[in-house]
Amino acid sequence: MAALTDPDLLFPSEARPLSLARDLYASVKDLPIVSPHGHTDPRWYALNEAFPDPAQLLVVPDHYIFRMLFSQGVRLEDLGVPTLDGSPVETDGRKIWRRFAEHYYLFRGTPTQLWFDHVLAHLFGIDEPLSANAADRHYDTIAALLQRDDYRPRALFERFNIEVIATTEGALDDLNWHKAIRNSGWQGRVVTAYRPDAVVDPDFEGFSANVDRLGDITGCDTGTWAGYLDAHRQRRALFKNFGATASDHGHPTAETGNLSDAAAQELFNRIRRGSDDERERRLFRAQMLTEMAKMSRDDGLILQIHPGSWRNHSPFVFQRFGRDKGFDIPTRTDYVTALKPLLDCVGLERDLTVILFTLDETSYARELAPLAGVYPALKIGPAWWFHDSPEGMRRFREMTTETAGFYNTVGFNDDTRAFPSIPARHDVARRVDCAFLARLVAEHRLREDEAHELAQELAYTLAKKAYRL
Amino acid sequence: MAALTDPDLLFPSEARPLSLARDLYASVKDLPIVSPHGHTDPRWYALNEAFPDPAQLLVVPDHYIFRMLFSQGVRLEDLGVPTLDGSPVETDGRKIWRRFAEHYYLFRGTPTQLWFDHVLAHLFGIDEPLSANAADRHYDTIAALLQRDDYRPRALFERFNIEVIATTEGALDDLNWHKAIRNSGWQGRVVTAYRPDAVVDPDFEGFSANVDRLGDITGCDTGTWAGYLDAHRQRRALFKNFGATASDHGHPTAETGNLSDAAAQELFNRIRRGSDDERERRLFRAQMLTEMAKMSRDDGLILQIHPGSWRNHSPFVFQRFGRDKGFDIPTRTDYVTALKPLLDCVGLERDLTVILFTLDETSYARELAPLAGVYPALKIGPAWWFHDSPEGMRRFREMTTETAGFYNTVGFNDDTRAFPSIPARHDVARRVDCAFLARLVAEHRLREDEAHELAQELAYTLAKKAYRL
Amino acid sequence: MAALTDPDLLFPSEARPLSLARDLYASVKDLPIVSPHGHTDPRWYALNEAFPDPAQLLVVPDHYIFRMLFSQGVRLEDLGVPTLDGSPVETDGRKIWRRFAEHYYLFRGTPTQLWFDHVLAHLFGIDEPLSANAADRHYDTIAALLQRDDYRPRALFERFNIEVIATTEGALDDLNWHKAIRNSGWQGRVVTAYRPDAVVDPDFEGFSANVDRLGDITGCDTGTWAGYLDAHRQRRALFKNFGATASDHGHPTAETGNLSDAAAQELFNRIRRGSDDERERRLFRAQMLTEMAKMSRDDGLILQIHPGSWRNHSPFVFQRFGRDKGFDIPTRTDYVTALKPLLDCVGLERDLTVILFTLDETSYARELAPLAGVYPALKIGPAWWFHDSPEGMRRFREMTTETAGFYNTVGFNDDTRAFPSIPARHDVARRVDCAFLARLVAEHRLREDEAHELAQELAYTLAKKAYRL
Known part of the structure; x- marks a missing residue:
């Protein structure tokens, strides 16, 4: 592919x-x-x-991403966005990632998709589009790479x-x-x-x-x-x-x-x-x-x-x-x-x-x-x-x-x-x-x-x- | 053509x-x-x-059309637009249609022309552009079709x-x-x-x-x-x-x-x-x-x-x-x-x-x-x-x-x-x-x-x- | 060329x-x-x-030109723009022209460059882009032409x-x-x-x-x-x-x-x-x-x-x-x-x-x-x-x-x-x-x-x- x-x-x-x-x-x-x-x-x-799991790195902190999902009815809690009063939110990175993947079609025509596809392809070597179906495979690939020394912040900077x-x-x-x-x-x-x-x-x-x-x-x-x-x-x-x-x-x-x-x-x-x-x-x-x-x-x-x-x-x-x-x-x-x-x-x-x-x-x-x-x-x-x-x-x-x-x-x-x-x-x-x-x-x-x-x-x-x- | x-x-x-x-x-x-x-x-x-004559159907009620003609000096009365006090306006559909046809060039580059040409071509089977010269022919073609049962509202809807x-x-x-x-x-x-x-x-x-x-x-x-x-x-x-x-x-x-x-x-x-x-x-x-x-x-x-x-x-x-x-x-x-x-x-x-x-x-x-x-x-x-x-x-x-x-x-x-x-x-x-x-x-x-x-x-x-x- | x-x-x-x-x-x-x-x-x-020198004709009176140079730090005085109180400004057309030529790259992508190139090419027969290097040659060419009768206002008008x-x-x-x-x-x-x-x-x-x-x-x-x-x-x-x-x-x-x-x-x-x-x-x-x-x-x-x-x-x-x-x-x-x-x-x-x-x-x-x-x-x-x-x-x-x-x-x-x-x-x-x-x-x-x-x-x-x- x-x-x-x-x-x-x-x-x-x-x-x-x-x-x-x-x-x-x-x-x-x-x-x-x-x-x-x-x-x-x-x-x-x-x-x-090392960066934390794929969701904590790529989804939870990115307001471009979670605002779009929120606009279509996904709760911020379900995307792991922390509450100020500490009331519980989703912490399972894989679950957050799946929710994101299921809704990835929402980003068609947006720069978020351009950037995200670029990151998947060029940083993580992935060539299959993100989807509900591919979610777990991509999660595993990325999670594994994030443990490597050459994916730490300074290595990426270089x-x-x-x-x-x-x-x-x-x-x-x-x-x-x-x-x-x-x-x-x-x-x-x-x-x-x-x-x-x-x-x-x-x-x-x-x-x-x-x-x-x-x-x-x-x-x-x-x-x-x-x-x-x-x-x-x-x-x-x-x-x-x-x-x-x-x-x-x-x-x-x-x-x-x-x-x-x-x-x-x-x-x-x-x-x-x-x-x-x-x-x-x-x-x-x-x-x-x-x-x-x-x-x-x-x-x-x-x-x-x-x-x-x-x-x-x-x-x-x-x-x-x-x-x-x-x-x-x-x-x-x-x-x-x-x-x-x-x-x-x-x-x-x-x-x-x-x-x-x-x-x-x-x-x-x-x-x-x-x-x-x-x-x-x-x-x-x-x-x-x-x-x-x-x-x-x-x-x-x-x-x-x-x-x-x-x-x-x-x-x-x-x-x-x-x-x-x-x-x-x-x-x-x-x-x-x-x-x-x-x-x-x-x-x-x-x-x-x-x-x-x-x-x-x-x-x-x-x-x-x-x-x- | x-x-x-x-x-x-x-x-x-x-x-x-x-x-x-x-x-x-x-x-x-x-x-x-x-x-x-x-x-x-x-x-x-x-x-x-059955719809009334071509002008009453396609010109008189369409403010996209008569506003453009009005902007170029055509009186609304001459286009058959009814007055509130009932003072007389043009009622002859053919005359209204001719006035419209004479000024049809005003719509060049506007969506009105796209829509209108589409209606002429696809609804009335006309393939000659509307112009002063073609006005009467087109009027007759459309008027005849509007009398047919398959041009009544429900037939058109379908x-x-x-x-x-x-x-x-x-x-x-x-x-x-x-x-x-x-x-x-x-x-x-x-x-x-x-x-x-x-x-x-x-x-x-x-x-x-x-x-x-x-x-x-x-x-x-x-x-x-x-x-x-x-x-x-x-x-x-x-x-x-x-x-x-x-x-x-x-x-x-x-x-x-x-x-x-x-x-x-x-x-x-x-x-x-x-x-x-x-x-x-x-x-x-x-x-x-x-x-x-x-x-x-x-x-x-x-x-x-x-x-x-x-x-x-x-x-x-x-x-x-x-x-x-x-x-x-x-x-x-x-x-x-x-x-x-x-x-x-x-x-x-x-x-x-x-x-x-x-x-x-x-x-x-x-x-x-x-x-x-x-x-x-x-x-x-x-x-x-x-x-x-x-x-x-x-x-x-x-x-x-x-x-x-x-x-x-x-x-x-x-x-x-x-x-x-x-x-x-x-x-x-x-x-x-x-x-x-x-x-x-x-x-x-x-x-x-x-x-x-x-x-x-x-x-x-x-x-x-x-x-x- | x-x-x-x-x-x-x-x-x-x-x-x-x-x-x-x-x-x-x-x-x-x-x-x-x-x-x-x-x-x-x-x-x-x-x-x-006859029009005066190239700078007085083409640079000094044109606020499209001098505003751009001013925005990049060139003084208006150095471009010959007259002061209201008569305090001195540059009067040497050639010097003004050279300053303009040195900064001509600022006009890339602007209509000023389109117009100016058109004038150089069609009015003065010049086919080398204006630059610091070409400044004097172009100045001389234009200055000479401006002395000719067929470059006086009425001749140009015609x-x-x-x-x-x-x-x-x-x-x-x-x-x-x-x-x-x-x-x-x-x-x-x-x-x-x-x-x-x-x-x-x-x-x-x-x-x-x-x-x-x-x-x-x-x-x-x-x-x-x-x-x-x-x-x-x-x-x-x-x-x-x-x-x-x-x-x-x-x-x-x-x-x-x-x-x-x-x-x-x-x-x-x-x-x-x-x-x-x-x-x-x-x-x-x-x-x-x-x-x-x-x-x-x-x-x-x-x-x-x-x-x-x-x-x-x-x-x-x-x-x-x-x-x-x-x-x-x-x-x-x-x-x-x-x-x-x-x-x-x-x-x-x-x-x-x-x-x-x-x-x-x-x-x-x-x-x-x-x-x-x-x-x-x-x-x-x-x-x-x-x-x-x-x-x-x-x-x-x-x-x-x-x-x-x-x-x-x-x-x-x-x-x-x-x-x-x-x-x-x-x-x-x-x-x-x-x-x-x-x-x-x-x-x-x-x-x-x-x-x-x-x-x-x-x-x-x-x-x-x-x-x-």
């Missing part, structure tokens, strides 16, 4: 663009992976323990040809896993990124205690505005010591502020006293994006803005299972008005890089490309989350390139918790970009030599340059 | 996807038509009278291979035509659907009298909140007796409410006294969607939400010609915020089905697919109204599939008043879906056996399952 | 659509250019002087086969260059268009003085509402004398008003006294669109509405360099609500033409096509500004045609200041439209004879008809 994934996956089927796409892809498919934004667990690389990967840690994280990686002598390059939402967003659970703790661990007086900012500076410096080249901000909107120092200080005081005013809490988040941009201007960290997700849309699911359970829903997102205060402040800076992401594709051509196509500080992040898919990535190129060009974009982010899927995700992105370039060449909108240069840039170089990696 | 419609209509012209699309289409083109949502007149099936068709009746409708169909002994399956806008929307013409009448015909006291809800329950039960499996709600927005019983009762009382407060009337409509969802949970009717049309945008045309005259204009529509109250209440129910439609394509990838891709109660309705077209249906698949999959969609709705066009509309939908599947196969994103299964689901099975038909 | 631009530029690469597209294009490529909306300088045609071109002048312009063209005896048809933003928008710099001056030059009392309207009527009549067939309105939004005469008069009085109320100033702009539409009904000028650009988004750049420096950013734009007052007033007029443009592509299928597909007074302008590009024009056709047809669109506008690029821009538009038509034919959605008729309409006839040229 042939491999699950065809060598021509995602390529146009007509003759000319197909051969062009193949040529372009051949020149980039073996480039190292640069993964400047993601959510893998640094503990894996630190401890280098096999995946990862040149550098970024994880994401909260501002209060002790970075101990990163210390352990460094002290282990292993040469794999794993860097952190600074994600301060918990000490920047007054609506975050435990915000006030978090800011107190930020004071404790930095020795700064986070009861004052100046001390609070200093504490951020200290943490950023520490994160930089552990390789961070970027910060990351998951605000509900892209709103930014441009308050005077006095006004910002007064706002901070009200927030620290526990403001009940939604408008003030919003303004504080907004002002903090600009403060972070100013710090980025000084310390060189890239600023990533990931706005527009309504987190935990179902209160029932949030209370029972917690965050990141597939109930984060995109919302209409404005950038032109929202970013103006930040841009008025630092938008013309040549040495600052602010990377904008969106879950609202209508902003690609209307807002993000025109903004990034003129402000020196702005770049457009790749198609993100729900749009990190063949059609989504194609729309991204079609709607950003003509106004912003390729060089105001920053290559690909896999943005994933699902470590085994990283090569699949980069492979899909490289294929979609090569197919797009091939179409431009086939329509004589680009020369072949330009397309070859661009294929390299999109697959590898732009990410390194934009993220200073 | 060849047929007006080519066997390869809508198929990609390159070799591989074309042969794939042909294979897929061959396997579904003769499947029975399941039409779970539409607006044909049950009187036709009840009386089984020839069209309709397995089941839903009509739509208001809450106050006596369902007498449905009774007559049932009593006639004819075996064609025609079911109703519950459309209570006139007794749910305080802005509907005659709302207060309508609610009084709802009380009269049910024997419930619609002066009280409890009685009003009971009256709905009774009517829903009656509609179910006449085959209804769904209700349908054409609200201006998707806004829903989640009031306490006491608050809902108080709101109802204010509305019944004739509230002048636009916010209250909006909230009442919103709350009623949630009430209907709760009733659906109990009685099993599918809830269809069709929001986002600004009805009767031109007051002059509304006053002179009434509703449904082509002046219903889509508006920007939010779902994520609007549906939250309903979803907090019943969104996790596994036995409830709420089908969401939209006229705002920006919501496909941003809101509808993520919502339907996680909430068990939600499904996405097909491309609707202005988007019920080749490009519109293609965009629907491209923007919903990767996040929601195929199985959170519900097949095709023809949603039409234009009975003769029903096979054409289903044919176009089947072709577009087969072409989409063929592209996925050609790009190796789907296996051929999966595509064949999906072609069946999209053309037939999903509609039956989702609508419980 | 082959020409920079391929004969098959922008055509689909598969066999059938490619040959169809070639046939269609062959039938329209030599049609005269009708340019009903643009911003070339009438002084060029009046004086017919070589470009321009049948008619519209420029745009403010309401206070003396139209002296147009007078000079008329008096010169030269036969080239250059018409003006009425652009009254400076005397209609209370937020425009110097609005009050502008309205005073409007009174002075017309002899009307612009201190009164009646006199102010009369002054517009006079200016419109004068502009018509210089060939104007259209007015043009660049409001921030599409908002319109429908005030009573008394209310409008009162509003005008408050505005003239210098209203501080943002709402009032907005309402005045809104009302003036309707007033202009009423005047258009009377005098036959086409009304063009170009809304949705946030002008001069960066205050620093605006203060240093002034308007039109690439910092005009599109915003979300509503039409359905905004236009209702105007449409209630004159939307059903058969002899009025209002052409709607947008920078918000989400309005194509959702709002503009449904509105233009029913209101006799409305037409949809072509893909505009950031969307005046192969992908942008393709999306325009895909999202407007099925609801509005082709005949509620108005052909192509080049909308440019960049005179040498006019043939390139029309050529790109013709190619994209032919490719779109070829796809419809290849998918059997249009007959070949229809496509040929439409190719003519889209390339030539519709613009003449819609703009009454």
Whole structure:
């Protein structure tokens, strides 16, 4: 039986663009992976323990997978998703795997199936599609392989040809896993990124205690505005010591502020006293994006803005299972008005890089490309989350390139918790970009030599340059 | 001369996807038509009278047609569209037909031309394009056929291979035509659907009298909140007796409410006294969607939400010609915020089905697919109204599939008043879906056996399952 | 070496659509250019002087070009963009040209590269791509050609086969260059268009003085509402004398008003006294669109509405360099609500033409096509500004045609200041439209004879008809 994934996956089927796409892809498919934004667990690389059973590795932690099954009536408990109160859920990996396999047809036409088939074929050497019938055989195959040393995290990291990967840690994280990686002598390059939402967003659970703790661990007086900012500076410096080249901000909107120092200080005081005013809490988040941009201007960290997700849309699911359970829903997102205060402040800076992401594709051509196509500080992040898919990535190129060009974009982010899927995700992105370039060449909108240069840039170089990696 | 419609209509012209699309289409083109949502007149099936002249059948009632002619300066009176005050309009079918034929070029590139050509070719055996020159010949051909018994409504129903068709009746409708169909002994399956806008929307013409009448015909006291809800329950039960499996709600927005019983009762009382407060009337409509969802949970009717049309945008045309005259204009529509109250209440129910439609394509990838891709109660309705077209249906698949999959969609709705066009509309939908599947196969994103299964689901099975038909 | 631009530029690469597209294009490529909306300088045609050096002609005035370079860190001063305060900028054309050439790779995949390559190949006979290496050679070639008589404005106008071109002048312009063209005896048809933003928008710099001056030059009392309207009527009549067939309105939004005469008069009085109320100033702009539409009904000028650009988004750049420096950013734009007052007033007029443009592509299928597909007074302008590009024009056709047809669109506008690029821009538009038509034919959605008729309409006839040229 042939491999699950065809060598021509995602390529146009007509003759000319197909051969062009193949040529372009051949020149980039073996480039190292640069993964400047993601959510893998640094503990894996630190401890280098064998991964647990197939279900715990591939199903239970993947909200792309269990949200789809949940939408079709499968209970999260039956998929092993842990409850916050510890009430029992399925723990038998084989049973979870079978339930997943029975419903695998739901993923037809989705990137989850592309990625998953790629992992089965290329990582586990499986060439029979997953189905109820094949479930047990595949489970056994994978479970056996996961016990082998060459399937441990560091071996996979090397096999995946990862040149550098970024994880994401909260501002209060002790970075101990990163210390352990460094002290282990292993040469794999794993860097952190600074994600301060918990000490920047007054609506975050435990915000006030978090800011107190930020004071404790930095020795700064986070009861004052100046001390609070200093504490951020200290943490950023520490994160930089552990390789961070970027910060990351998951605000509900892209709103930014441009308050005077006095006004910002007064706002901070009200927030620290526990403001009940939604408008003030919003303004504080907004002002903090600009403060972070100013710090980025000084310390060189890239600023990533990931706005527009309504987190935990179902209160029932949030209370029972917690965050990141597939109930984060995109919302209409404005950038032109929202970013103006930040841009008025630092938008013309040549040495600052602010990377904008969106879950609202209508902003690609209307807002993000025109903004990034003129402000020196702005770049457009790749198609993100729900749009990190063949059609989504194609729309991204079609709607950003003509106004912003390729060089105001920053290559690909896999943005994933699902470590085994990283090569699949980069492979899909490289294929979609090569197919797009091939179409431009086939329509004589680009020369072949330009397309070859661009294929390299999109697959590898732009990410390194934009993220200073 | 060849047929007006080519066997390869809508198929990609390159070799591989074309042969794939042909294979897929061959396997579904003769499947029975399941039409779970539409607006044909049950009187036709009840009386089984010959249709009137070609213009009265194909031009005068079709707002897709006369709005386009009106946009180019043709008066509605000259197309026979009746005035509300009875002032005279053209009644000569042949003259109306000629005017239409003279302007038929306006429909180039529109689905109206696809459907119309399909009807000419497949229903009336005509193979010369409609034009001023051919107008009279075609008129005569069609007029003669319409006199034949095998062109009467029931004969066409059977020839069209309709397995089941839903009509739509208001809450106050006596369902007498449905009774007559049932009593006639004819075996064609025609079911109703519950459309209570006139007794749910305080802005509907005659709302207060309508609610009084709802009380009269049910024997419930619609002066009280409890009685009003009971009256709905009774009517829903009656509609179910006449085959209804769904209700349908054409609200201006998707806004829903989640009031306490006491608050809902108080709101109802204010509305019944004739509230002048636009916010209250909006909230009442919103709350009623949630009430209907709760009733659906109990009685099993599918809830269809069709929001986002600004009805009767031109007051002059509304006053002179009434509703449904082509002046219903889509508006920007939010779902994520609007549906939250309903979803907090019943969104996790596994036995409830709420089908969401939209006229705002920006919501496909941003809101509808993520919502339907996680909430068990939600499904996405097909491309609707202005988007019920080749490009519109293609965009629907491209923007919903990767996040929601195929199985959170519900097949095709023809949603039409234009009975003769029903096979054409289903044919176009089947072709577009087969072409989409063929592209996925050609790009190796789907296996051929999966595509064949999906072609069946999209053309037939999903509609039956989702609508419980 | 082959020409920079391929004969098959922008055509689909598969066999059938490619040959169809070639046939269609062959039938329209030599049609005269009708340019009903643009911003070339009438002084060029009046004086017919040689153009200055290559950089001053092709780089310095083109905000598509310098905004992209600025976004990647090149200073506007180094590109010769003049400062408002006269502080020095680069004046050496060759140095500017070299900077541009070094960064030319930034335009890969953008329409700027398509247009620029077309100009190099077809106007200057260059077949080597622009690069740092080729910069000086190309500069010399172009500089030499620009000295020749057959590269002067009128000679190019004739070589470009321009049948008619519209420029745009403010309401206070003396139209002296147009007078000079008329008096010169030269036969080239250059018409003006009425652009009254400076005397209609209370937020425009110097609005009050502008309205005073409007009174002075017309002899009307612009201190009164009646006199102010009369002054517009006079200016419109004068502009018509210089060939104007259209007015043009660049409001921030599409908002319109429908005030009573008394209310409008009162509003005008408050505005003239210098209203501080943002709402009032907005309402005045809104009302003036309707007033202009009423005047258009009377005098036959086409009304063009170009809304949705946030002008001069960066205050620093605006203060240093002034308007039109690439910092005009599109915003979300509503039409359905905004236009209702105007449409209630004159939307059903058969002899009025209002052409709607947008920078918000989400309005194509959702709002503009449904509105233009029913209101006799409305037409949809072509893909505009950031969307005046192969992908942008393709999306325009895909999202407007099925609801509005082709005949509620108005052909192509080049909308440019960049005179040498006019043939390139029309050529790109013709190619994209032919490719779109070829796809419809290849998918059997249009007959070949229809496509040929439409190719003519889209390339030539519709613009003449819609703009009454």
